[in-house]
Amino acid sequence: MASEGTQIILLNPRRQVLMYLRDEKPEIPYPGMWSLLGGMLAAGESPAECLRREIEEEIGVALDPDQVQHLRTRDLHYGIEHTFLAHIDFEIDDVVLTEGQRLGWFTASDVADTQLAYEDNALLADFFHSSFGGHR
Numbered sequence: 001m002a003s004e005g006t007q008i009i010l011l012n013p014r015r016q017v018l019m020y021l022r023d024e025k026p027e028i029p030y031p032g033m034w035s036l037l038g039g040m041l042a043a044g045e046s047p048a049e050c051l052r053r054e055i056e057e058e059i060g061v062a063l064d065p066d067q068v069q070h071l072r073t074r075d076l077h078y079g080i081e082h083t084f085l086a087h088i089d090f091e092i093d094d095v096v097l098t099e100g101q102r103l104g105w106f107t108a109s110d111v112a113d114t115q116l117a118y119e120d121n122a123l124l125a126d127f128f129h130s131s132f133g134g135h136r
Helices: 047-059 108-112 120-129
Strands: 004-011 017-021 037-040 069-076 079-087 102-106
Touching: 004 047, 004 120, 017 037, 037 047, 047 069, 047 079, 069 120, 102 108, 108 120
Parallel strands: 004 079
Antiparallel strands: 004 017, 004 037, 017 102, 069 079
């Protein structure tokens, strides 16, 4: 069975996406690369449940299920990936990262200039050019 995971585009009012710098551990995928927050599904868990659990574990933020929108599901070479979107309004100093090296806000041009983990460059390029990521 293919692995199945989730990730989320947490978008702030400045049209920046929250990313985290993965740990420098050779045993994990994409060590030392920037990535969207998320994680792998546990047994019996829906993608939306997984995503909310992971965000609470990773940065201590309880996402309102009504504010989380499913964007797309991709079948990639490493497994199935469910991508969600939520509009958030907090600063990095307001949350505590429990996994990875640090958090950062990324604009569309930051994404274009950075090699991201999990094929997220193409995903975020599409996002920033869509009605979701564009100016409202």
